[in-house]
Amino acid sequence: xxxxxxxxxxxxxxxxxxxxxxxxxxxxxxxxxxxxxxxxxxxxxxxxxxxxxxxxxxxxxxxxxxxxxxxxxxxxxxxxxxxxxxxxxxxxxxxxxxxxxxxxxxxxxxxxxxxxxxxxxxxxxxxxxxxxxxxxxxxxxxxxxxxxxxxxxxxxxxxxxxxxxxxxxxxxxxxxxxxxxxxxxxxxxxxxxxxxxxxxxxxxxxxxxxxxxxxxxxxxxxxxxxxxxxxxxxxxxxxxxxxxxxxxxxxxxxxxxxxxxxxxxxxxxxxxxxxxxxxxxxxxxxxxxxxxxxxxxxxxxxxxxxxxxxxxxxxxxxxxxxxxxxxxxxxxxxxxxxxxxxxxxxxxxxxxxxxxxxxxxxxxxxxxxxxxxxxxxxxxxxxxxxxxxxxxxxxxxxxxxxxxxxxxxxxxxxxxxxxxxxxxxxxxxxxxxxxxxxxxxxxxxxxxxxxxxxxxxxxxxxxxxxxxxxxxxxxxxxxxxxxxxxxxxxxxxxxxxxxxxxxxxxxxxxxxxxxxxxxxxxxxxxxxxxxxxxxxxxxxxxxxxxxxxxxxxxxxxxxxxxxxxxxxxxxxxxxxxxxxxxxxxxxxxxxxxxxxxxxxxxxxxxxxxxxxxxxxxxxxxxxxxxxxxxxxxxxxxxxxxxxxxxxxxxxx
Ligand code: PRX
Numbered sequence: 001x002x003x004x005x006x007x008x009x010x011x012x013x014x015x016x017x018x019x020x021x022x023x024x025x026x027x028x029x030x031x032x033x034x035x036x037x038x039x040x041x042x043x044x045x046x047x048x049x050x051x052x053x054x055x056x057x058x059x060x061x062x063x064x065x066x067x068x069x070x071x072x073x074x075x076x077x078x079x080x081x082x083x084x085x086x087x088x089x090x091x092x093x094x095x096x097x098x099x100x101x102x103x104x105x106x107x108x109x110x111x112x113x114x115x116x117x118x119x120x121x122x123x124x125x126x127x128x129x130x131x132x133x134x135x136x137x138x139x140x141x142x143x144x145x146x147x148x149x150x151x152x153x154x155x156x157x158x159x160x161x162x163x164x165x166x167x168x169x170x171x172x173x174x175x176x177x178x179x180x181x182x183x184x185x186x187x188x189x190x191x192x193x194x195x196x197x198x199x200x201x202x203x204x205x206x207x208x209x210x211x212x213x214x215x216x217x218x219x220x221x222x223x224x225x226x227x228x229x230x231x232x233x234x235x236x237x238x239x240x241x242x243x244x245x246x247x248x249x250x251x252x253x254x255x256x257x258x259x260x261x262x263x264x265x266x267x268x269x270x271x272x273x274x275x276x277x278x279x280x281x282x283x284x285x286x287x288x289x290x291x292x293x294x295x296x297x298x299x300x301x302x303x304x305x306x307x308x309x310x311x312x313x314x315x316x317x318x319x320x321x322x323x324x325x326x327x328x329x330x331x332x333x334x335x336x337x338x339x340x341x342x343x344x345x346x347x348x349x350x351x352x353x354x355x356x357x358x359x360x361x362x363x364x365x366x367x368x369x370x371x372x373x374x375x376x377x378x379x380x381x382x383x384x385x386x387x388x389x390x391x392x393x394x395x396x397x398x399x400x401x402x403x404x405x406x407x408x409x410x411x412x413x414x415x416x417x418x419x420x421x422x423x424x425x426x427x428x429x430x431x432x433x434x435x436x437x438x439x440x441x442x443x444x445x446x447x448x449x450x451x452x453x454x455x456x457x458x459x460x461x462x463x464x465x466x467x468x469x470x471x472x473x474x475x476x477x478x479x480x481x482x483x484x485x486x487x488x489x490x491x492x493x494x495x496x497x498x499x500x501x502x503x504x505x506x507x508x509x510x511x512x513x514x515x516x517x518x519x520x521x522x523x524x525x526x527x528x529x530x531x532x533x534x535x536x537x538x539x540x541x542x543x544x545x546x547x548x549x550x551x552x553x554x555x556x557x558x559x560x561x562x563x564x565x566x567x568x569x570x571x572x573x574x575x576x577x578x579x580x581x582x583x584x585x586x587x588x589x590x591x592x593x594x595x596x597x598x599x600x601x602x603x604x605x606x607x608x609x610x611x612x613x614x615x616x617x618x619x620x621x622x623x624x625x626x627x628x629x630x631x632x633x634x635x636x637x638x639x640x641x642x643x644x645x646x647x648x649x650x651x652x
Pocket of ligand 1: 313388420
C-alpha cells in the first residue's frame with residue numbers, strides 16, 4: 001500500500017541539510033519503521049513509551065480493540081493498567097530528569113508588538129504547582145470538570161496543566177465563542193469551576209471576557225446549573241497578583257497516580273465532530289509527543305511556533321502537550337496575523353528565530369492576497385520546516401508557502417488529522433517523504449488507512465471514496481463523553497470493521513492520499529469545523545424564521561463559507577434589518593466564526609416527497625451551477641427556479 005520506492009517525478013524533495021540530522025532521514029527508513037509499527041504495534045509503541053515516566057507499567061497487551069459493531073461493543077484499549085501523570089511528564093521530568101529547568105518553555109508575544117515575556121520550565125512548574133493548590137483550595141478534585149475560557153496567554157497553559165496535575169478534566173473553550181456557547185459547554189461537561197480573564201485585545205478589538213463570562217454564568221444559573229466558582233486572571237489590568245486567590249500555600253510537588261481523561265470539544269446532539277471527544281492520558285501523551293518529534297523533526301535547539309488557538313485541538317496537541325513533552329521552546333502568540341500589519345508573522349519569525357512554523361491554509365491564503373513584499377521584508381533565514389493543518393490546502397497556496405515563505409528550502413508538512421485522532425494521521429515526514437502540493441501523502445506510524453466505496457468495499461490502487469482507518473493507534477479517541485452509543489453510531493456503524501473519518505479521499509497512482517473534504521453535513525470555515533445543523537438551529541430560533549438550511553460555498557480565503565437559506569413565517573417580509581438580526585443571532589449563539597456569509601430569503605426549499613431537504617440542490621444554487629443532476633425526486637421543482645432568481649451575489 002505504501003510504494004516500495006518514493007516517486008521521483010512531480011514531487012518536491014526536502015532539503016539535503018535536513019536529512020543529516022533528521023530522525024527519519026529517508027523514505028526507505030520511513031517504510032521500514034512503518035511496517036514495523038503496524039505489524040508489531042506493541043513493540044513499536046513500547047519503545048516510544050520508554051522515554052516517559054510511568055508510575056505503574058501497563059499489564060497485558062499494549063493495544064487491544066474491536067472496530068466491528070457486528071461482533072460486539074466497540075472498544076480501544078491502550079496500555080491498560082498503566083498509571084502516570086501527564087503534567088509530571090511535561091514539567092517535573094523535564095526539570096528534574098532531563099535538566100531542562102532553565103530552558104524557555106514559552107516565548108510569549110502579546111497582541112501589541114513589544115509586549116512579550118518568557119517562561120522557563122522551572123518557572124512553569126512552580127506556577128502550575130501553585131495554581132493546582134489554588135484549584136484544590138477551591139474544592140476541585142480528581143475527575144471534576146473545569147472550564148477554561150482564556151486568551152492565548154501563559155496562564156492558559158498553567159490552568160490546563162494545573163488541572164491535569166490534580167486529575168481534573170479541563171474543557172478549554174475557544175475565547176472567540178459567545179456567552180451562549182460557553183454556557184452550553186459548561187453544562188454539557190458539568191463544570192464546577194470557570195477560569196477566565198478580564199479581557200484581551202484581538203487586533204484593535206477589545207474582547208470583554210469578563211462580561212461574556214458573567215453572561216454565560218447567568219445563563220447557566222437560569223438553566224438550573226449554577227456554577228459557584230470562577231477564577232479571573234487580570235490580564236488587561238496587568239496587576240502583579242494575577243490569578244485571583246493565588247496566595248496559596250507553598251508549591252507542593254506531588255501529583256496523584258492516574259490514567260486521567262481529557263475531554264475536547266463540545267457534545268453535540270446532532271453530528272460528530274468535535275463532540276465531547278474523549279482521549280486518555282497515556283495514549284494521547286505518547287502520540288502527540290512522537291508525532292511532534294517526527295513530523296516537525298524536533299531538535300533541541302528548535303524554536304517552534306504553532307499559530308493555532310489552544311481552544312482547538314491543534315493547540316492542545318501541538319502547543320501544550322506534544323511540544324512540552326519533548327521540552328521544546330515554543331512561541332505563544334496572542335495576536336492576529338494581520339495586526340498591526342500583514343507582516344506580523346514574519347516579524348515574529350525573525351524576532352525569535354523560529355525554525356519550525358505551523359499554521360492553517362486559511363492564514364496562508366489570507367496573507368498570500370497581500371503579495372510577496374510583506375513576507376520578503378523579513379529574512380526568515382531561521383525557518384527549516386513549514387506545516388499546515390485544518391483543511392485541504394489548495395496547490396496554489398501550497399506553492400506560495402513553499403516558494404515564497406520557505407524560499408524552496410523548507411519542506412511543507414501537510415498534516416491531516418482530527419480532534420478524534422489526537423494527532424497527525426496522514427502526513428509527510430520532512431526529510432523522508434517527497435511532497436506533492438495538496439496531498440497529505442502517507443500514513444503516520446501505526447495508522448492503516450483504506451478507501452471504501454459506498455458499499456463498504458475496500459478499493460485498491462488509484463481510487464476515490466470514504467477515508468477510513470482499519471486499526472487504532474495510541475492517540476485515537478476512546479469514546480464520546482457520556483455517550484458510547486453515539487461513538488459507535490457516528491464512527492463505526494456505517495462500515496463495520498472500520499473507523500469512518502467523515503472525509504472523502506483520493507489515492508493517486510503513487511499511493512498518495514488526497515483529502516477531498518467532508519462528506520457529511522459539516523462545514524470547514526477557516527479550519528474550524530462547524531455543524532450545519534447547529535447554524536440552522538440558531539437561525540430558526542429567530543421568531544421570523546420558519547425553516548433554515550445551511551450549505552457550504554467555496555471561499556477563496558476561508559476555504560468554505562456559510563450560505564444560509566431561510567424560509568420566513570407567514571406575514572414577515574425580508575429586509576436588511578432582519579438580515580442583520582439573523583447574523584447577530586448566529587454570532588451570539590455560536591460565535592463570530594459561524595457568522596453567515598450569505599443569507600437568502602427562500603420562500604420554498606427543495607424537498608423530496610418525504611420532506612427531506614435536498615442540500616445537493618442548495619449547494620448548486622449557492623454556487624450558481626445550473627447542472628443539477630437528477631432532480632426527479634423533488635416534490636416541487638418550481639422552487640428551484642425561484643431559488644436561482646433570488647440568489648445572493650454578494651456576501652452579507
Ligand atoms: O475535514 C478534515 C479537516 O479538518 C477535519 C478535522 O477538524 P477538527 O476535528 O476540528 O481538527 C482540526 C485540526 C486537526 C478533518 O476531518 N482537515 C484537517 N486537517 C486537514 C484537513 N483536511 C485536509 N487536509 C488537512 N491537512
